[in-house]
Amino acid sequence: MSDVKGAGRLRQIARLREAGIAAVIIVLIVVFGVLNPRFLNPDNLGSIVLSVGILMILAIGQMLVIITRNIDLSVGSVLGLSAMVMGMVGRDFPQLPIALLIVVAMVVGGLAGAVNGVLVALFKIPAIIATLGTLAIFRGLTFLVSNNVQVDPEDISVEMKNLAARGLLGVPWLVIFALIVVALAWWFTKRTMTGKRLYAIGSNPDAARMRGLNVTGLTFGVFVVMGALAGLGGAMYVARFATVNPADAGLGFELAVISAVVIGGTNIFGGSGTVLGTVLGTILVGILANGLTVVGVSGFWQRFASGAIILLAIVADSFVRKRIETRQSRETVVRSP
């Protein structure tokens, strides 16, 4: 029957897209490597891996949010706020273990996510508006709690800094955390009912309500998880940069995160998206940002390029979807009796 074919077709398209992103990644590596061999030296590759790691933690959360037909624009501010709070706690209580500090960052992020969740799930404010507001609010809070004073490198413990430098078998803890997040997300989206329900909510919200799914609770939950992951990202930010400035920790991060998710094939209107795609999208965005700098493209053009790429990804995506839909409607034209 044609149905079985239908199942394969969509998966084929997803695979095709993932292979496409992988191909683009390889092309970028080759091009940047040729233009400036320094791009390929181990220090630079290590730096790419660290920035991709932080981006990945947030992109996974954002993917879950977008799957439910929502969006979180406040991720950069949440990262900044939790990095700031954690940095200050670490400075004022140097005896605290770093595991506890990471928990502090995740709790701060989770609370910020809960605020977003209440606004969106409970008060039914469109996510794009609610999180645009909290983007400014959380950035403002970062200035307030820090009194606009940055946390200096000497106030951040060596153990904390080592998270981005040492780890198991030479893999920094930062990267291990990112891989754990990816593995959990993969398991959650593929193997749990709750994961599937997130897709259901984004795919057809009315049907989700009519089937008795807890749309409010799940939407709230997904924002809390997003916040906690932004908090974890904040902790990793502190480890990597060894300083927190209220004016620029996580500033503009939402663009990179959302680009990564959308380039990875998550439907901006909800209902579909894969962890593998998001991982590839994140790597692409990370390589592009680093590579453009290394080959000497100015910061202005880098911004231009990241904006252009997100638009390109969305246009390509909607083009492919339209093609599928028209083909589909041609097949299911009411067969007149």
Add this chain to the structure above:
Amino acid sequence: MPVVDCRGVSKWYGTAKVLDDVDFSVNEGEIHVLLGENGAGKSTLVKIVAGLVSPDRGEVSISGTELRYGSVVAAQSMGVALIHQEPRLFPDLTVMENVWIDQRSGAVGKQRFRLSQMGSRTKELLAQLGSSVSPDARVAFLSVADQQMVDIAAALRRDLKVLIVDEPTASLTPSEVTNLFRVMRDLKDQGVAIIFIGHRLEEILEISDRITVLRDGKLVTTVNRSDANEDELIRLMIGRDIDTGERRDSANVGDVLLTVANLSEAGRFSDVSLNVRQGEIVGIGGLVGAGRSELLETIFGVRAKSAGTIDVGGADISSISDAVSAGMGLVPEDRGRYGLILLTSVLNNISAPNLDLTSWHDVRSPRKELRNAESIVSRLRIKVSNVQQLAGQLSGGNQQRVSLGKWLVRDLEVLLVDEPTRGVDIGSKVEIHALLREFADSGKAVVMVSSDMRELLEVPDRILIMREGRLAGELSREEATEEAVMRLASGVAA
């Protein structure tokens, strides 16, 4: 004891009583058909049984337990499932995921998909329904018939007691209908109580055990299939009080204004040809879903035609701007969404489609707009405090007059109206009918889609009947009776 038992159920929407003290019951292992014209209250009644709508009066119990109203989850847990004409599924998920998505899990942490079990159970459920759809197929790619089977499979998974199918056959092929009926009989043999809403009388007589006829929200009768025949059912549906009403004197018919030839829109309607002359009102009747509104919208250029031609006074129409510049206007069925901008003033609503007449290039003329709006308001006797009042604050009848009146600013040749008096008070109805006649008498043409039988018989000069996307026949004013219309609309031979 009946599985579904409705006692004295009444429901108002605003001031309109859609259900009036209806008693209705369905037994175990019975297929019970709800029959009635458009707007008789069938869908409202089944939505009440499914917990989607709460009645204003009366009680509903399922297997002897009172149904808490307005709770889909409660109705579901009592084993009630409603299958819509357009299945409510999750297109991005697989068949298996759609079937199991609302499965309550046991202990926290034990909610992992038992993939193999769910897959084989889904396959069993589908096999039981005679469907060979793969559990791993993506629902977006399934036909409507296959989607209905997935919807039913999801209902079967939860211990199904009551299955409601609301006009399921409209978009199915004959063999798909046959399969659906086989499934319904199987479920019936397993003791499921089935409520079926349908329009095609042959189908209904084939599948039903009992038939309940509703008319204007009231229960007319409940009969056993063995006691029913098509003619009797049509009479029961339309009622005995056939009202001939006031009819217009024969029109002074002139030249052809609108010619539609072999018009089709893939999947909606096909091969429709008609022409409308000066001074003529042509009615279009048929059941909901017959393609009438789509036809009007295509003539007006809202929807893209897939074949055929539309000609107004020599101009070929393929877009809304073609239609408007050729002198056509469309008053859509849903005035709140498409006919008016509710959150802006009556003045703006009347001005909006006529800015080309009142503006100098792009600069609006408030003076001309005001003059036009005031003349329309007084001509159509629209009750407003002033033209600045928001359209959304007006009554249904006055809203409809604004929706109609905005076109009368222009020198129209052809007016297309879709359900022109739906949800308006009787006074407005009479005036709108008079307005349409007056418009036609001034040498213009009107095409009117209506599901209101009395309106369809009284207002037009002739009636075209659509069924399943095609013209099923034409009735002159002399031939037009409720019975003749219903026969053509439901496909029962005379």
